[in-house]
Structure formats: C-alpha cells, structure tokens
Amino acid sequence: MKAAIFLERDGILNLARVERNHQVTPLTLDQFHVNQDAKPLLDELKSAGFLLIATTNQPGLSRGYQSRRELDLMHQILRRELPLDDLFICPHDETDHCPCRKPKAGLLLEAAFKHHIDLERSFVVSDKWQDAQAAHVAGCTSLLLKSQWNGPGHHDFVMNGLSELVQKVMQLSASGCLILNQF
Numbered sequence: 001m002k003a004a005i006f007l008e009r010d011g012i013l014n015l016a017r018v019e020r021n022h023q024v025t026p027l028t029l030d031q032f033h034v035n036q037d038a039k040p041l042l043d044e045l046k047s048a049g050f051l052l053i054a055t056t057n058q059p060g061l062s063r064g065y066q067s068r069r070e071l072d073l074m075h076q077i078l079r080r081e082l083p084l085d086d087l088f089i090c091p092h093d094e095t096d097h098c099p100c101r102k103p104k105a106g107l108l109l110e111a112a113f114k115h116h117i118d119l120e121r122s123f124v125v126s127d128k129w130q131d132a133q134a135a136h137v138a139g140c141t142s143l144l145l146k147s148q149w150n151g152p153g154h155h156d157f158v159m160n161g162l163s164e165l166v167q168k169v170m171q172l173s174a175s176g177c178l179i180l181n182q183f
C-alpha cells in the first residue's frame with residue numbers, strides 16, 4: 001500500500017483571496033491562480049514516493065453558483081501545472097448531510113479505497129481545521145499551514161510556511177515517527 005499526501009485546494013494549491021476574514025473560492029477561470037510556490041515542493045514529495053491527492057469542498061456546485069464546466073477547466077489547469085495523481089470533490093451543501101464534506105473523512109476514505117492508500121502513513125496538508133479533523137478521523141497525520149482558519153480543534157502540527165511543512169513531512173516519514181491512532 002502506498003502513502004499519500006492529501007492536499008486542500010484553496011489556499012494550498014491555488015491562491016485564495018481573503019474578504020472579511022473568509023477565503024473566497026475562485027468561481028471562474030480568471031479568478032483561478034495556481035500557487036507556483038507549491039510546485040517544487042510537490043515535486044519533492046512526489047519524488048519521495050507519495051501519491052498526491054487534492055481534496056476540495058465545492059458547495060457552490062449544489063448551491064448553484066459554481067458551474068461544473070468552469071470547475072473542470074480550473075482542475076485541468078491544476079493537474080497540468082502540478083504533479084497531482086487525483087482530485088476529489090465534495091459537491092454538497094451542509095444541508096445535504098453527505099459523508100464527504102470536510103470535516104468529514106469521506107473524501108480521504110474514497111481516495112484510500114480507489115488508490116490502495118495506507119492512511120496511517122499518510123498526511124493531510126491544509127490551512128483549515130476541517131482538514132485536520134478529517135485527518136484525525138481517517139487516521140492520517142495533519143499538518144496545518146498557520147492561518148486564521150486553524151481553529152481550536154485537533155491537529156498534529158502547525159507550520160509557518162509551506163516549505164517548512166514539506167520538510168516536516170519528509171522528516172516524519174523518514175523517521176517512521178507518525179502520530180499513532182487512538183483506535
């Protein structure tokens with residue numbers, strides 16, 4: 001079984017504007033800008049043998065303000081510019097009570113099933129508490145990029161920059177020193 005790095009999309013793989021203390025998800029191609037700083041870091045993780053999987057909540061699909069076509073075009077760009085192996089989307093709204101909207105772990109479990117991923121040797125990288133919570137439920141180690149969305153809940157590591165965060169993943173992975181699950 002392989003180990004994976006699960007990557008939140010907005011704020012990690014693409015730049016996200018901040019308005020009134022909220023990240024604004026890009027809805028159109030012209031608002032979509034790949035985070036170029038992420039590329040060399042993802043290349044490094046890929047070379048180390050990790051599968052790279054993006055996960056994203058896109059409630060605009062079910063609420064009707066995000067066009068599927070536009071989203072697909074954005075994701076084509078993302079997969080062309082970054083060495084991603086797969087990308088999983090939750091299209092639901094909170095009121096749909098689906099199993100995949102983060103902080104639920106559905107996207108991680110779906111990816112693990114499809115790609116035969118060992119979740120306990122895998123990492124979740126994000127700037128938001130929802131991903132750390134999903135990681136906790138799935139048994140992955142979570143690394144949050146320091147932000148105003150880290151929240152007070154469980155997370156394993158908070159790092160100041162993406163480069164530092166990736167070095168931490170490499171270090172933890174090399175030492176086999178992963179967070180042990182309580183269950």
Ligand SMILES: [Zn+2]
Nearest residue numbers: 090098100101
């Ligand atoms: Zn969902």
